[in-house]
Amino acid sequence: MLKQLNFFDYILENQSVETLLADATDICDILTKTVLRDLGIDNYCYSPQEAVEELGLDEDLVNQLVADYVAQIIRSVVQFENYLTTLQNSQDLDQILDYTPFRELAHKNLGVARNLRIKDAEKLLYELMKKDDLEYLVVCLEALKVCAIKLNPQCAYNTIKLIHIKSSL
Secondary structure, three states: OOOOOOHHHHHHHOHHHHHHHHHHHHHHHHHOOOOOHHHOOOOOOOOOOOHHHHHOOOOHHHHHHHHHHHHHHHHHHHHHHHHHHHHHHHOOOOOOOOOHHHHHHHHHHHHHHHHHHHHHHHHHHHHHHHHOOOHHHHHHHHHHHHHHHHHHHHHHHHHHHHHHHHHHH
């Protein structure tokens, strides 16, 4: 059975951005050095300079686009988790697994990561698009979340809080 990810509840219990970043960094290090070591993304640190040079944008604009990407990934987490639950239920019932909506969401997010030259996200989203092992997909999704948090912890924190407030209305 898949580990049920309780991402938003976890964040709400740990109220500070600093704690969120520290936990994300620890989780990222563990996952990229163990299960995801073949992806070669351990010790990856994003720099907007490549996107600035290749896209001809100023650094402030690239940083704003990165913040938008982080918010997009955080919002996509709920959808990814719902799709994974549906896939797990289908597998438990020996039904044919339809990865199409899951992969379409990964593809949508992959385009943004590629445009911004966010290498770790590119590799993780590619894995989400191509792999069929549900347990592995859970790990990739967890790594994607923590990598996004590391990119802009304050934006991630604010997005999570906003999602929680909207869902409680």
